[in-house]
Amino acid sequence: MTDRTPFAAEPTDAVERRSTKPVVVYPNGTLVAPDLDRLRKARETLEKVGEVIVPPRDGRAFTVPKGHFFRVVGIEGPQVGDLNLWNANDLNERFFSGKTRALHATHLSVGDRLWSTLPSLRPMATITHDTLGWYGWDDDGAGVHDVIGTRCDPYTNRLLSGGDYHNCCHSNLCRALSSARGMSFGEAEPHVHDVLNVFMCTGFTKDTHQYFMKASPVRPGDYLEFFAEIDLLGALSACPGGDCGRSHSSDVAACYPLKVEVFRPDTDLLSDWPFPDRNGYVSPV
């Protein structure tokens, strides 16, 4: 654990230095907001065109054409899902969890967007519905759907426990991408990236600012819904932590499947939707 014992005396102006006012790095209102009214009208016309069941402690891939919607749905019990997204036509463009966190917040909900990696940096998907939107921030400072955790992985598990576990979300996502694209595990692994932790309930402890998790409030029937701004390849892992209320990287927790549903709207309603191009910045050298 970090040792924050002060090894040097505070300067005489320590109070003054600490009293500067925080400034939001990327203030609200500086991003062009998605037209949620139009998306709400479009989602009234949804027709289901695909479904994938993700087994417990496993992963599955799915595709979503640009202009379609998809949902991650809890179906049998409280279960957290780790989501990866790629440009279906270019795996080098993938979800950028850190920039999404900086642009929006530590946890996402309706109106927030999932941004892609540099140099593309454009919205890959926009969140259009969240049945857990009521949760907000609880007394522990926790929220749901975080972009602060990375994904459980066998390397950290080995580091911390000395043991090997083969169904971490990282491995599940690697296998899902591997089977979707006919790659070996080793070819797929570098494409797997930090996730959106769908349904996961997390925060930072107030005293030590450490990342914590608590049992997810998700129940069967809850879902998080996205609008695909580009052609998407997705992969979802049903985390071995189940509701992530106690443990992960083991077979101890109760674990349930998740469902991914893909929907086509009445495309006439979105015929002139401003689908995003890759970011236009070009370095002069």
Ligand SMILES: [Zn+2]
């Ligand atoms: Zn996990």
